[in-house]
Amino acid sequence: MENYVEVKNVSKVFKGTTVLDDVSVTFEKGCITGIIGRNGSGKTVLLKLICGLLKKDTGEIIIDGKPIGEGRRHPENIGAVIENPGFIPYKSGYKNLKYLADIQKKIGKEEVKNAIKQVGLDPDSRKHVGKYSLGMKQRLGIAQALMERPDLIILDEPMNGLDKQGVKDIREILIELKKQGKTIIITSHNAEDIEVLCDKVYEMEQGKILTV
Numbered sequence: 141m142e143n144y145v146e147v148k149n150v151s152k153v154f155k156g157t158t159v160l161d162d163v164s165v166t167f168e169k170g171c172i173t174g175i176i177g178r179n180g181s182g183k184t185v186l187l188k189l190i191c192g193l194l195k196k197d198t199g200e201i202i203i204d205g206k207p208i209g210e211g212r213r214h215p216e217n218i219g220a221v222i223e224n225p226g227f228i229p230y231k232s233g234y235k236n237l238k239y240l241a242d243i244q245k246k247i248g249k250e251e252v253k254n255a256i257k258q259v260g261l262d263p264d265s266r267k268h269v270g271k272y273s274l275g276m277k278q279r280l281g282i283a284q285a286l287m288e289r290p291d292l293i294i295l296d297e298p299m300n301g302l303d304k305q306g307v308k309d310i311r312e313i314l315i316e317l318k319k320q321g322k323t324i325i326i327t328s329h330n331a332e333d334i335e336v337l338c339d340k341v342y343e344m345e346q347g348k349i350l351t352v
Contacts, residue, residue: 145201172314187325232269254287
């Protein structure tokens with residue numbers, strides 16, 4: 141299989157503490173790859189580096205054959221939910237996503253509405269996001285990650301706050317996206333999510349990859 145993401149000898153240090161230690165790992169195109177590990181193991185830092193939200197100290201990150209770094213900080217064609225999705229609390233779900241969609245101008249109203257419907261929310265609801273439950277905010281975050289139809293999807297604990305039906309819905313969406321050839325990277329504390337969804341699993345501990 142072709143590698144869509146390659147991480148080569150990447151390290152990251154925060155205030156004298158090494159949070160990623162010479163990590164080398166690949167993520168195959170058209171596969172769902174899981175990353176497991178305790179809090180503080182380096183999972184979220186690795187995802188942020190791949191998304192271009194943090195700058196690596198050493199090493200190389202290549203996405204779809206193009207290196208991320210000087211002159212190309214943020215990869216194109218990527219959708220991500222990392223940590224708790226941040227939204228404007230006094231706006232509706234639709235208005236939040238439309239505002240974000242208008243930044244890139246890749247999609248219009250219909251695509252935004254379809255993404256909201258896809259995750260089981262009502263795009264016409266006027267309810268402010270500040271009044272959403274944790275599960276609804278999580279669904280909206282996933283809609284945001286998917287709405288521009290990216291080839292690379294990165295989801296940090298995507299099932300957080302979801303009820304049983306929500307988990308089932310999101311699993312089905314991810315399996316369908318994989319069938320479409322999307323490359324998906326997820327982290328989860330839930331062993332069942334990893335077992336059901338993932339083609340390959342990496343374990344992280346103290347900033348290192350244990351399982352390759």
